[in-house]
Amino acid sequence: MNIYEKLKQEKHKIVITSHRSPDGDAIGSSLAFYHYLIKKGHDVSVIVPDAFPNFISWLSGADKILTYEKDEEKVSELINESTLIFCLDYNDLSRIGNMADVVAKSKAYKAMIDHHLYPSDFCDWKLSDTNSCSTAQLIYTFIENENDLDLIDSNIAEGIYCGIVTDSGSFRFPSVQAKTHLIAADLINRGLNHASVHERLFDVNTLTRLHLLGFSLNEKLRVMNGVPVAVIDLSKEESERFNVKKGDTEGLVNYALSVEGVKMAVFIREDTDRVKMSFRSKGDIAVNEFSGKYFSGGGHKNAAGGMKEDTLENTIAFFEEKVKLFFEEMKE
Numbered sequence: 001m002n003i004y005e006k007l008k009q010e011k012h013k014i015v016i017t018s019h020r021s022p023d024g025d026a027i028g029s030s031l032a033f034y035h036y037l038i039k040k041g042h043d044v045s046v047i048v049p050d051a052f053p054n055f056i057s058w059l060s061g062a063d064k065i066l067t068y069e070k071d072e073e074k075v076s077e078l079i080n081e082s083t084l085i086f087c088l089d090y091n092d093l094s095r096i097g098n099m100a101d102v103v104a105k106s107k108a109y110k111a112m113i114d115h116h117l118y119p120s121d122f123c124d125w126k127l128s129d130t131n132s133c134s135t136a137q138l139i140y141t142f143i144e145n146e147n148d149l150d151l152i153d154s155n156i157a158e159g160i161y162c163g164i165v166t167d168s169g170s171f172r173f174p175s176v177q178a179k180t181h182l183i184a185a186d187l188i189n190r191g192l193n194h195a196s197v198h199e200r201l202f203d204v205n206t207l208t209r210l211h212l213l214g215f216s217l218n219e220k221l222r223v224m225n226g227v228p229v230a231v232i233d234l235s236k237e238e239s240e241r242f243n244v245k246k247g248d249t250e251g252l253v254n255y256a257l258s259v260e261g262v263k264m265a266v267f268i269r270e271d272t273d274r275v276k277m278s279f280r281s282k283g284d285i286a287v288n289e290f291s292g293k294y295f296s297g298g299g300h301k302n303a304a305g306g307m308k309e310d311t312l313e314n315t316i317a318f319f320e321e322k323v324k325l326f327f328e329e330m331k332e
């Protein structure tokens with residue numbers, strides 16, 4: 001049975017789940033879908049493994065999101081009682097951390113809506129389109145497939161728009177299709193106030209965050225010799241000095257990528273027990289492959305994450321060695 005038949009069958013107890021360190025697409029698509037499924041008469045909860053950044057907390061319904069980290073018992077109960085679980089914006093159970101076990105064991109029908117490469121096979125049904133710029137765009141497609149576009153209200157529109165804008169670099173990444181703009185246009189026709197969404201997403205810098213940006217650009221940003229790669233690294237001590245909180249370093253890597261001539265950028269941050277990496281690239285340079293090979297990570301061709309359980313110094317040295325090799329192999 002496909003999901004569309006399944007939804008028509010009865011009023012479901014639905015749990016919408018999304019990935020660890022939820023971003024604008026994870027939360028935007030989850031909340032848009034939440035409002036849509038409620039309109040369809042279902043009983044719906046949104047749960048994520050851990051906290052989401054502040055800049056998306058204004059989205060309608062955000063205050064109802066439960067995190068497994070804080071509410072383990074309640075979240076497990078919701079998952080166990082659900083008849084339908086949606087897996088939004090992730091392609092593998094490893095992306096939902098400690099919540100994975102509970103979801104894996106649940107007997108509920110599982111449906112994936114996602115745009116990451118290589119979806120694994122833990123769901124009963126999937127809408128996986130790796131050419132889509134965001135999961136939010138696929139939520140629109142889902143609603144369109146159901147012939148329900150007229151149900152889109154400002155809550156649903158804002159969630160979809162937030163996911164598209166944050167995952168597409170405000171409509172600039174190659175993943176943006178003509179369809180993406182057509183969806184945006186349709187949302188505006190349905191009453192979306194796009195300017196207000198941009199303002200609430202982007203004009204929310206704290207002074208500390210801007211000071212951290214100034215420090216990173218002035219003292220830490222560098223371009224490597226011989227390869228078009230820009231690097232920003234941040235030690236634990238520096239993070240503490242700038243009182244860095246979740247989400248504060250978001251977007252730093254894009255400044256590195258904006259240096260003229262640079263084709264790949266990395267942001268390297270020393271965390272408590274590991275070093276975290278964030279990769280960005282232009283054109284055909286597949287940072288998800290690079291990260292998968294050397295930094296146990298993955299993501300998209302032009303935006304990926306990764307990590308290494310080692311010291312910051314060793315990780316930087318390892319990165320520099322491998323990235324030179326990566327560019328050399330590409331020349332061949």
Ligand SMILES: [Mn+2]
Nearest residue numbers: 025089135167
């Ligand atoms: Mn996404």
